[in-house]
Amino acid sequence: MNGNSDYHEEEPLEFVVGADEAGQRLDKLATDCIADEAVSRTQVQDWIRSGAVKVNGQTVKPNYRTAAGDIVVIQPPEPEQTAILPEDIPLNVVYEDRDVIVIDKPRGMVVHPAPGHTSGTVVNALMHHCRDLSGINGQLRPGIVHRIDKDTSGLLMAAKNDRAHLSLAAQLKAHTVSRVYIALAHGNIPHDRGTIDAPIGRDPKNRKLFAVTDRNGKDAVTHFAVLERFGDYTLLELQLETGRTHQIRVHMKHIGHPLAGDPVYGPSRTVKLGGQALHAATLGFVHPATEEYLEFSSPIPPDMERVIAELRSR
Numbered sequence: 001m002n003g004n005s006d007y008h009e010e011e012p013l014e015f016v017v018g019a020d021e022a023g024q025r026l027d028k029l030a031t032d033c034i035a036d037e038a039v040s041r042t043q044v045q046d047w048i049r050s051g052a053v054k055v056n057g058q059t060v061k062p063n064y065r066t067a068a069g070d071i072v073v074i075q076p077p078e079p080e081q082t083a084i085l086p087e088d089i090p091l092n093v094v095y096e097d098r099d100v101i102v103i104d105k106p107r108g109m110v111v112h113p114a115p116g117h118t119s120g121t122v123v124n125a126l127m128h129h130c131r132d133l134s135g136i137n138g139q140l141r142p143g144i145v146h147r148i149d150k151d152t153s154g155l156l157m158a159a160k161n162d163r164a165h166l167s168l169a170a171q172l173k174a175h176t177v178s179r180v181y182i183a184l185a186h187g188n189i190p191h192d193r194g195t196i197d198a199p200i201g202r203d204p205k206n207r208k209l210f211a212v213t214d215r216n217g218k219d220a221v222t223h224f225a226v227l228e229r230f231g232d233y234t235l236l237e238l239q240l241e242t243g244r245t246h247q248i249r250v251h252m253k254h255i256g257h258p259l260a261g262d263p264v265y266g267p268s269r270t271v272k273l274g275g276q277a278l279h280a281a282t283l284g285f286v287h288p289a290t291e292e293y294l295e296f297s298s299p300i301p302p303d304m305e306r307v308i309a310e311l312r313s314r
Contacts, residue, residue, distance in 0.1 A: 102157045
């Protein structure tokens with residue numbers, strides 16, 4: 001059964017019903033496939049009735065019995081704006097002008113509101129910090145051009161007006177934005193550098209996760225270079241060519257070297273860190289107004305540096 005950032009491009013959840021799932025009610029199957037426990041079966045039933053969940057391109061009833069081969073597409077509607085409020089949350093601003101703001105996001109901070117995370121996000125902080133933000137991505141994601149995962153730290157850009165948003169989004173789509181990450185992976189990677197070119201989609205065995213898969217997978221390319229080896233761990237620099245949900249995390253697991261500390265794609269025995277050892281260290285783009293190339297860097301955060309120092313000392 002397919003979506004930051006990892007930068008993530010917004011994608012609906014799409015999957016093909018397997019033979020072992022045939023005969024299930026659509027509302028139950030769809031609820032089981034959504035990776036957010038805050039979304040109830042009653043809510044999914046409302047989505048089905050409104051057409052936000054389609055089977056083979058058609059709107060059906062919540063009690064529709066699925067058949068093997070059915071193509072189900074789930075596009076959750078935007079929640080109401082009412083709960084999204086500005087919050088006086090400190091931001092580490094790396095750069096700011098009237099068009100663009102670049103921040104250094106800490107590990108553990110969600111980028112934009114979603115079910116279960118309606119406050120304390122980057123968007124809540126930006127709404128307090130900035131007078132204006134672009135509205136292209138709707139009321140829940142004002143200014144947000146791309147995302148990085150909650151437990152990934154590092155650089156994130158946001159647009160203050162629609163013109164800037166369109167320019168930055170076009171650069172992301174054209175793969176001309178420079179996005180370089182520093183990561184700590186399990187195992188000793190023998191190659192000094194390489195490219196992982198493998199499509200990413202929903203994991204056929206667990207639709208709440210992502211995996212390298214030819215079924216509904218979308219092109220995904222990650223370049224890597226080894227910075228340092230610690231025997232059981234390898235420090236890497238990774239550059240994104242595409243931006244699929246959890247791309248680096250999924251690609252590293254695929255080659256047998258999952259990220260240290262990753263609670264989803266990594267092993268249970270790992271380093272003590274509040275999430276995956278992944279940091280968005282470099283972000284470069286052409287300024288939407290001046291057309292000047294700007295590039296920013298962020299140092300590895302202290303918690304990740306501590307882990308690296310401990311590995312060096314062994």
